[in-house]
Amino acid sequence: MSATPDLSFAFGSFNHICSKVSLTLCPLIGTADGVEPICYSRNVKMFNALIFQPSTLIIHIIALIMTAIMLYHIRSKYTAVGRKEIIMFFYLYILVTILDFLLVSGIIPTSSDVYRHFTGVHLGLISATFWCLLLNGFVGFQFAEDGTPLSLWSIRISSAVVFAAVTFVSIATFTKMSPFDPENPVALWIIFFIFNGAALLIYVILQIVLVVNTLDDRWPLGDIVFGIMFFAAGQVILYVFSVDICDFTKHYIDGLFFGTICTLLSVMMVYKYWDSITKEDLEFSVGSKQNVWEVKELLGEDEVAGGGLYGHAGGHSPAASYGQPNYYEDRY
Template sequence: MNFDFFCNKVSLPMCSLVDSKFMPECYSRNLEIVKGHLTFQGATLFMGIVALVMTLIMIFHIKSKYTAVGRKEVVIFYYLYFLYIILEMVVSSGVVPLYLEYYKYVVASYIGVVGAACTTLLVSGLVSFQWIEDGTAKSLWLVRVCALISFGINFAVSYLTFEKQILTTSQILYILFFIVNGAEILIYFLLQVFLVITVLDEKWPLGAILFAAAFYIIGIVCEFVFSKEICGMCAHYIDGVFFGVTFILLAVMMVYKYWDSITKEDLEFSVGKNQTVWEIKEPTYYVNDKGPRPF
């Protein structure tokens, strides 16, 4: 197991650091936005900006649902996704050139954040089963510690692989980046489908989580399998990375839609909402043979 197959298809940040024998045969055009400095993945960079804006909107709406179940836990995932988009833009656009010494640290941080986001998504999904009370210190620290451990393991393995001092092959990094992260996301989707079918009265959220799974699969396939074909058909203007960022954003948005549809606020304790005002109007009178009477 190594990165050769994927590095031949798409330009991954770690390909130049794991001594892959292959480089992508087709990649998107470079743009000279600033004189003397080439920017890679221009279309992906634009989509990354869109993703940052949409993520901020989702975070705002999550934080405004003051009494929703799992609000504090799920917002951690969106903070990590926001950081992932920033690092994706940095490593894909050439903001940090490959020849700089600290490029390996940026890529290791990128891999660590990806791992932490996948772990956080899984743990926040487990919290939705109410086996631990959401919003408590125990629940929040569980999410934070799991995310920190995942980040630390992914960062350490990435760094040691890039340094080639202790880990001389990229197999462990390959397992962490593709298999472990993929397994965590798969388990999250399966658990949420099980939750909707067995626990919830409403079945409409099932559509949102299935759309999220479909968008995620399409994004991964476009980026890691058909990037070379997409790049050729689009005359090098875009490649699979653009579709990967786009469809994963759609998947994250559907995860928010799913979470929003399965959580209900306790209106008695909600804050910042328009309160219904009941007004007693003047009684209406009618006239009969005994004089005016109220309705």
């Protein structure tokens, strides 16, 4: 029989946190049997199987739908700055949400041998998502032209390296591979809180600097503030008030439910912020149509018939004569 873990807060220990909220890594650390929360959301029986955190799973489904909608709108802004880069962030968030759904619900049971590997992948994806968001914070400064192979592959490769490294550390910790120890997961704690938190903090600072120094409009700062507020509120509810919420609601929901909602809202504010600072060049948008009828009225029918809108008998635009248009003009 394993010893009772010390549930007081300590640097490098998840025991205090896992006693309040059921994170995916909690069954794998602290003791041989993991650390269980004092109070957690009740389960439901569905298709002859127990499904855990049913209310949170509904939020996960909503998150997937909302992310798909955001991706659709991002992809429709063909010439917006950093479009391909920010898309990678939302793809990673989708993968994190799907794995969270499978692990939290018990579809992949904690007793399964593959649970620790899926949890390791889940933690690796979380860190890769924060890292990808951090690198997106540099896109607006144009250290590398966005949409180019240098910009895209630097994010892809470095995010893959972060994913692989964190996944390895996680699985090594869960399997007690020396020098990692599940009863003392200091490295995992540093990655989960300090590394991820630092990536988010640097991203926020970069965006504030970008808005203040580059943009005339200050409204995007509001999107940043709301995003921070939603994320901070979710963390406080998750790690401080989860047990109180669980007791108050008679085990129907816990802090994980509101934490998932706040995370979704903060991700939506990332999209809202990106959308507010990007400007699409409508002249070169795929499928866009200019107000040609207004120009025709000014030129007159004879001029339009003789030379076309651009003064070329063949109807070719000057942009067609010079190859690809300049998508990156007047972005901000």
